[in-house]
Amino acid sequence: MNDTPGARLQALFEGHRLTPTQRRIAHWMVRRAADVPFLSSVELAELAGVSQPSVTRFAVALGFDGYPALRKHLREVAPAAEPGRPGNGDAPAEEAVANEYQQAVHAEIENLRHLAELLADPAPVERAGRLLASSRPLPVLGLRAAAAQARGFAYFAAKVHPDIRLLDEGGSMLNDRIDAAVRAGASVLLCFALPRHPREVVDALAYARTAGLTVVTVADSAFAPVARHSDLLIPAAVGTALAFDTACAPMLLGRVLLEAMCDGLPDAQARLEEFDTRAAARGLFVE
Structure with a gap:
């Protein structure tokens, strides 16, 4: 798997049954992967078009005590960079969008492999x-x-x-x-x-x-x-x-x-x- 911020985020979400609202948050996090470790829960909620409590519930669904714990985890696993700096903002986000769609296709291919085995x-x-x-x-x-x-x-x-x-x-x-x-x-x-x-x-x-x-x-x-x-x-x-x-x-x-x-x-x-x-x-x- 690509070791990009978007790919690491995608790996974090795998295996969790998320609601449509939570998936919307996840998608925006992948699209803004370089910025997310520096966003507050209110900022992420505005970006994804959801409520702030939805962001908190999303973090809990991933196994964290709340959004601060999730953001702390993301800062630990993400390379140190400030949002919006050249080379750390828009370009990785654009790459993450393509990877996200490709990963969805690869996941379906894996489902078909499992069916073939069955x-x-x-x-x-x-x-x-x-x-x-x-x-x-x-x-x-x-x-x-x-x-x-x-x-x-x-x-x-x-x-x-x-x-x-x-x-x-x-x-x-x-x-x-x-x-x-x-x-x-x-x-x-x-x-x-x-x-x-x-x-x-x-x-x-x-x-x-x-x-x-x-x-x-x-x-x-x-x-x-x-x-x-x-x-x-x-x-x-x-x-x-x-x-x-x-x-x-x-x-x-x-x-x-x-x-x-x-x-x-x-x-x-x-x-x-x-x-x-x-x-x-x-x-x-x-x-």
Whole structure:
């Protein structure tokens, strides 16, 4: 890793689950890495556009007693320099911005490597594929941050599975829709669960199991809050280097599950060919 002030700051933040506000503070600290050891909590708060108590909570989240302790640590690990001096201010900050984005990409690549290692044993995914293929209908649940993952899976799954039911909206009708799927013959529910984990998802999975559904879950960790309500959980880490989580690994795992599900659907290929024929007749795509 580059031994720049920005890189050292980035290393300090790694491994901590930060809120979006705290990530905003972290990003501004990286961008102004050479200046941060000399800023007061009020100055940092103004720079990041947050409240001063948010800066204090951020320091505590990193394991310090408060912001003074964090600033003392930064002064000890940073090279002695005054903010704004040539060669110690703007240029390193500009370099840190590029490094920050690159580090986010490298972190996602590492998440994908971990997923590849997990898939060295294909048994859990193959089991999940058989379960998903066997359920008629197949409800697919994902709320808030995970809604995009659920919609992506449901979009492609509907091309090969005869009855996909997307559950991407919460509220009082969510359990009603689970009940309707069970009455229609569903035996399995697929859930995408990503941080920050909505309580509503945990409650919905608990309800689904009491209704007799087998729950297959894609989550960011085997220790996610949804784990205790999942019959089969396959983890795929999210990236936390940017202000909002990145979910390349969960998205790819969703596609892997689609492939495994297709293996359990004898007419999957015929359905795909039928769709292609209809799409060509309608001029659906411009290719």
